[in-house]
Structures are given as C-alpha cells and as structure tokens.
Amino acid sequence: MRPWLAPLAVLVLAGPLRADDDVAKAVAGLVADLGDDDVDKREAALTALIHLGVKAEKAVRAELKKATDPEIQGRLMAALQAYTVAEEEAWALERIRTPEAFPPSKEGCNEVLIPPLPSVADALELLRQQSGVTIEPYARDPDLPRMLELAPLPMSANAHGPGCAERSLWQLLCIANLTSVVDGTRVVIVRYTPALLFERLAREPGRVVRDWLEEDLQVFETGPANYSLSAKRFVREKANAGGLNRDAWFALLRNRALDASESAPNRTAALVGLSVFLGAIPDPQQDVDDLFLSIARDTQAPASMRQEAARGIAMGLTPAAHDGLLDLLAGTDADIQGFLLESLIDTRIFAITARQRMNAHPQKVEKLRNTLKTLAGSKSESIALRSTIVLIQEGSKDAAARLVTLPDPAELKARLYFIRALRDSPDPKAKERFSSFAKDADPEVRAATVHLAGYYPGGKNRESDAGLALSLLADPAPLVRHFAAQSLGVIYSRHAEEVFDAGLDAARARLAEMEKGEKDARVLEAVRKAMKGMGG
DSSP states (O other): GGGGEEEEEEEHHSSSOOOOSHHHHHHHHHHHHHHHHHHHHHHHHHHHHHOGGGGGGHHHHHHHHHHHHHHHHHHHHHHHHHHHHHHHHHHHHHHHHSOOOOOOOTTTEEEEEEEEEEEEHHHHHHHHHHHEEEEEEEETTHHHHHHHHHBBOOOOOOSSTTTTHHHHHHHHHHTEEEEEEEEEEEEEEEEEOHHHHHHHHTTTTTSSSSSSHHHHHHHHHOOOOOHHHHHHHHHHHHHHSSSOHHHHHHHHHHHHHHOSSSSSHHHHHEEEIIIGGGGGGOOOOOHHHHHHHHTOOOTOOHHHHHHHHHHHHHHSSSSSHHHHHHHHHHHHHHHHHHHHHHHHHHHHHHHHHHHHTTTTOOOHHHHHHHHHHHHHHHHHHHHHHHHHHHHHHHHHHHHHHTTTSSSOOOOOHHHHHHHHHHHHHHHHHHHHHHHHHOSSSSHHHHHHHHHHHHSSOOOOOHHHHHHHHGGGGGSHHHHHHHHHHHHHHHHTTSSSSSSOOOHHHOOOOOOOOEEEEEEOOHHHHOOOOEEEEOOO
C-alpha cells in the first residue's frame, strides 16, 4: 500500500470536520505542506485535508489538475478517495435506517449453486443469473469492481431454500470484506465501515449474544444473523491484519461503549465487538478485560451492556478476569450473577478459553465450585437453576440428582437451559424428564427437545431419540417438523463413526411420504437434507 493511503483510517475514526468559510484557501494552504520534506508535516496536512470533508472535493480536484509533484498528486487522490468513502457510507447508512426487504428471486429459484471461482466478481455474475436479483456496486466508488475482481472464491457459496440469494450474497461479500444494502428493487454493494458495522449490530442486539440452542430456533424464523457474522469477520481481520491496528480498534470500540450519548444498543454493539471480535485473539488482553469488569460492576449501566460485559469476562484470559468473575459470582448483585451464569453455561465461550486457563489454579477452581454450590441453594429460581446446570457441567453428580427434582421453569430461556441440562445429565431419571418436553405446549420447547435428541450422529442406543424425532414429524408447528427431520438425518447419518441402523427403513419411508405432502419450504429442505444424509 502506498504510504499516503494510510491516513484513510482517519475517516473511520473521526467524521469530517466543518469546512472553513474559504474552503479553497484552506485547501491551498494544506497542499503546500503535502510535498514537505518532513514526513510528519505531510501526513498532518493530509489528515487535515480529509477532515475538511466532502465540501472540499471541488477545491481538491482543482488543485490536482495543477499539481505536478507525484507525492502531492498521490495525497490529493487519497483525499478524494476518502470523500467518496464518506459519501458512500452516508448513503448506505440512510438505507440501513429505513430498511427494505431483500428483493425476491425469480420464480422457481429455490437454490443457488456457486462453485469455487477465480473471483467474487465472477461469482456475483453467476448469482445474478441464477436468482434474477439485481446486484451492483455503489456507482460512485470506482474501486469496488476491482476489489471484487481481486477477491478469489476458494470455496463454494451454495444456499438452499427461501432467502437463498441473500445468504449466498452474504457469503461472497464476507470473503471480499464488503457488505450490501437494499435500495428499492436492487441490492447495492458498499464498503464495510465501523459506522455501518455499529448500525447493523445495533439492529441485532440479541442475535449475537444468544445461547446456541435459542439462536438455532430463531434462525428458522429470521434466517442467519448475516450482518453480525460478516461484521465479526470484518473487525477480526482489521484487528489482526492491515488497516487499523488492534489498539486503534480497541480505542474506537471502548469510546463507543463508554459514550453515554449513544443509544444502549449501539453501546452494547461496541462491547460485542470487544468480546466476540477481539476476543477471538488467543492472547490475554488486559485492557479489554479491565473494561468488561468496570462495566459489569456498574449497576447504572444498561442491562444489555452488563450482559455483554459478563460474556466478555467469561472469555477473559487474564488473572484479573478470573478473579473478577469469582468475586462477582460471590457478591450480592443478582443481575450480574445471572448474566455470568448464563455465560458459563455456554461452554463454547468459557470452557474453551478462560475455564482452561483457570485449571492451572486449583484454588480458583475450588472457589468457583463452592460459590456455585452456594448459589444453587439460592431463593431465586433462576439463579438456583443456572448454578445447578453449571455444576453439572463441572461433573457434579449431586447437582445432576437435584436437577430432576426442580420444577419446570416458566421463562423460555430457562426452560431451554433446563432441557439441555436434562439431556446432558447422567442421571437416568433425567432422560425420562427430558422426553416429556416433547409434549410441551410451547412449540419452541418441543423443537428444542427434538433438536437436542438429534444433536450428535450415530452411536448406540439411539432408539428413544429416533422415536421422539419420528413422532414429531407430524407436529402442527413447522418449526418442530423442521428440527424433527433434521434430527433424524443426524441420528441415521451414514457418515457417523458408529452408524445407527435400528428403524432406518421406517424413518426413510416416513420422510419419503412427508416429502410428497409437506407445504413449508423450510421443512421440505430439512426433509430432503435428512434423506440425503441417510442415504435415501
């Protein structure tokens, strides 16, 4: 990258400043410094030029026509590019804030098949042909077509069922580190900037902090959280590779989180950036953990922020994060205790990172277990249940025996935690209690139950799981039928290390019958995938 392009990062970290009354005079004064022998003076002049904003574009173009020094020409071109990005961002933000539905694909388009190709640009052309959706780069950004040409597609970007064009486009733009907005009947590709990132995430505050089981249920109704996932990739690459360095990203996200004038969703989105994006870096980060701890301890902070801070603490790799987690759990703040327990339940967060680090300190592990035992006796049904579940994950047989004596939780999220714990419990009574939720009045609970029944492929003694899934193929709720078909495909998978065959023919026959009469496209897709996985 040419040295004068680096200050483009300034545009991301600070918006354009108000131009002086005499813009042309201000530009002329800065141009004189663009070719100065002092590198700091040159960079300061370019930064100031960018800060003038789009109002200076006419004057900058006039100076570019007169310039003969390649250094000055390059920096003037960099300023013009920054103005284009700012205009593009403002245009895209306006459309995000007045969202429109993704344009429908042409009739009969229920799948998109995009093989590996030399470039994302080639893949986009194939996507246009198959879906009939108009997809084009932002017209005033001349660099976007080249960015698409230079991004290779090393893997397929296939998608099936309703919304297949949108899902395939998301995969392609993730690879190119770009995003898109809907503008009437067309989809416009734009650069991904932090402002767009925050706006996207602020509109999906619950999608990025959900328990995996709850999220799977939500995806059936709304589709994948594409924007938050592409944002994760964008920020992770920016934090770990070129562009803004890690410290610049941390400052940006921290300042956004602590800005009381921002909305709670936007502030929470900044914390999501820290816990999920920077948290993907497998090294201790003291500044990140300190921020999470300060917000978790702030009882006046919005609940959504404290919840995300708890998630960040549970991912923390520093001794301060471990000590803070233990102290907060042992404290009297029920809200933060609940948030921390939820984070501990999601073992994909805790067991893979911070929990492993804690094993090197037996006294901390002992303190954690003793605190959990105390909380399991809490008068709060929510705290007691969540503590018991974490203890079961810690291998407590006493907690597993106590779990089956607890009443059914009323709150949906707690019920999902509860049935998952029953499923994982080694206590024989828990299995029977688990199966009873297949008849629950709430379709989300029934769907979660059958989803858990088919969570892993093959194995021995799967008769009860297969029978539960088979019975729920006739459920009145499409959500339940979808997961019932999916679970059968997993249980009878031909790719399992230990293939399970009991009842296979009956399952194949029932799915084949269902394929002929199923009206819901999402369920039908699951049925066909299951049949394929079962070799039928």
